[in-house]
Amino acid sequence: MAETDTLTTSHSVALVHQFDDPQQQRQAGELGMWVFLATEVLFFGGLFAAYTVYRLAYPDVFAAASNELDVRLGFVNTLVLICSSFTMATAVYNAQKGNRKFLIVFLCGTVILGLVFLGIKAVEYAQKFEHHLVPGLHFRMEGADQSKAQLFFSLYFAMTGLHALHMIIGAGMIFVLILMARKGRFSTQYHTPVEVGGLYWHFVDIIWIFLFPLLYLLGRSTAGH
Amino acid sequence: MSEKIVSIKTYAIIFISLVVLTVVTYRVALIDLGVLNIVVALTIAATKATLVALFFMNVRWSPRLTQLVIAASLFWLFILLALTLADYLGRGQGWTHGLRYPAIP
Numbered sequence: 001m002a003e004t005d006t007l008t009t010s011h012s013v014a015l016v017h018q019f020d021d022p023q024q025q026r027q028a029g030e031l032g033m034w035v036f037l038a039t040e041v042l043f044f045g046g047l048f049a050a051y052t053v054y055r056l057a058y059p060d061v062f063a064a065a066s067n068e069l070d071v072r073l074g075f076v077n078t079l080v081l082i083c084s085s086f087t088m089a090t091a092v093y094n095a096q097k098g099n100r101k102f103l104i105v106f107l108c109g110t111v112i113l114g115l116v117f118l119g120i121k122a123v124e125y126a127q128k129f130e131h132h133l134v135p136g137l138h139f140r141m142e143g144a145d146q147s148k149a150q151l152f153f154s155l156y157f158a159m160t161g162l163h164a165l166h167m168i169i170g171a172g173m174i175f176v177l178i179l180m181a182r183k184g185r186f187s188t189q190y191h192t193p194v195e196v197g198g199l200y201w202h203f204v205d206i207i208w209i210f211l212f213p214l215l216y217l218l219g220r221s222t223a224g225h
Numbered sequence: 226m227s228e229k230i231v232s233i234k235t236y237a238i239i240f241i242s243l244v245v246l247t248v249v250t251y252r253v254a255l256i257d258l259g260v261l262n263i264v265v266a267l268t269i270a271a272t273k274a275t276l277v278a279l280f281f282m283n284v285r286w287s288p289r290l291t292q293l294v295i296a297a298s299l300f301w302l303f304i305l306l307a308l309t310l311a312d313y314l315g316r317g318q319g320w321t322h323g324l325r326y327p328a329i330p
Contacts, residue, residue, distance in 0.1 A: 090236060213266035
């Protein structure tokens with residue numbers, strides 16, 4: 001009985017019995033997220049491969065179609081996501097330091113920036129509907145091969161749509177983290193969910209870092225010539 | 226035993242670098258460099274992604290096993306892209322015909 005007592009006291013409250021110590025538990029959790037992110041790399045990789053093949057096939061149409069996108073909104077959204085990654089990193093820092101108040105503040109900041117991103121994305125999508133640039137019956141892009149231009153916009157909606165879905169899931173995840181932080185579930189000893197959530201959020205940021213130049217910037221150098 | 230805690234100062238430096246690189250990638254995209262445009266764009270994007278991974282995602286201080294998983298995922302992505310391109314581009318002139326009218330065996 002005495003031995004059980006020392007065992008339970010020497011272990012942190014949040015330590016699950018299959019792990020030796022909090023560090024092993026944390027590293028196992030992070031490794032799990034990284035394995036999931038590896039599958040995500042290939043999930044998005046399929047779309048990037050399709051994009052590469054079609055862009056190599058129809059470079060001029062892709063450049064022209066890309067110039068129909070609103071590069072200012074894309075640029076602002078890139079900055080919004082980078083800011084949200086910074087607030088997320090700061091949230092993780094405060095979790096590690098056991099500063100609950102600032103952990104919640106920066107998690108809230110991250111969610112708000114994520115929602116700003118999605119809002120701007122919604123405005124962009126609405127513009128595409130107005131300008132008849134959504135693939136389908138009413139698709140119409142001046143001065144370009146319609147079927148090839150549709151290919152670009154199909155890829156645009158598939159890639160940004162899948163990215164936006166990840167943002168929505170990420171925002172929901174951070175919302176849960178805020179609730180957990182409010183209940184005092186995290187400590188300097190145990191804050192793996194915040195770190196693992198941070199990994200996911202930064203990964204979604206990395207995807208956008210590639211989407212922005214590939215979708216918005218590829219035709220800019222020839223625009224207006 | 227204890228985990229590496231990256232300072233806010235480091236995060237801030239990375240954040241500012243990412244903002245600067247975003248502005249640079251936009252500015253460079255406006256200049257016509259021919260084939261080099263995509264090379265520069267992807268190099269900057271890869272640099273930004275590396276900064277996010279190394280510092281924001283703490284990969285620099287991650288265990289070797291985690292780093293191996295990341296390297297493996299990138300290697301598999303390389304296989305995906307390289308073999309796809311080897312197929313399509315290896316078909317020679319007129320390889321785009323197969324794209325618009327998928328070949329039915």
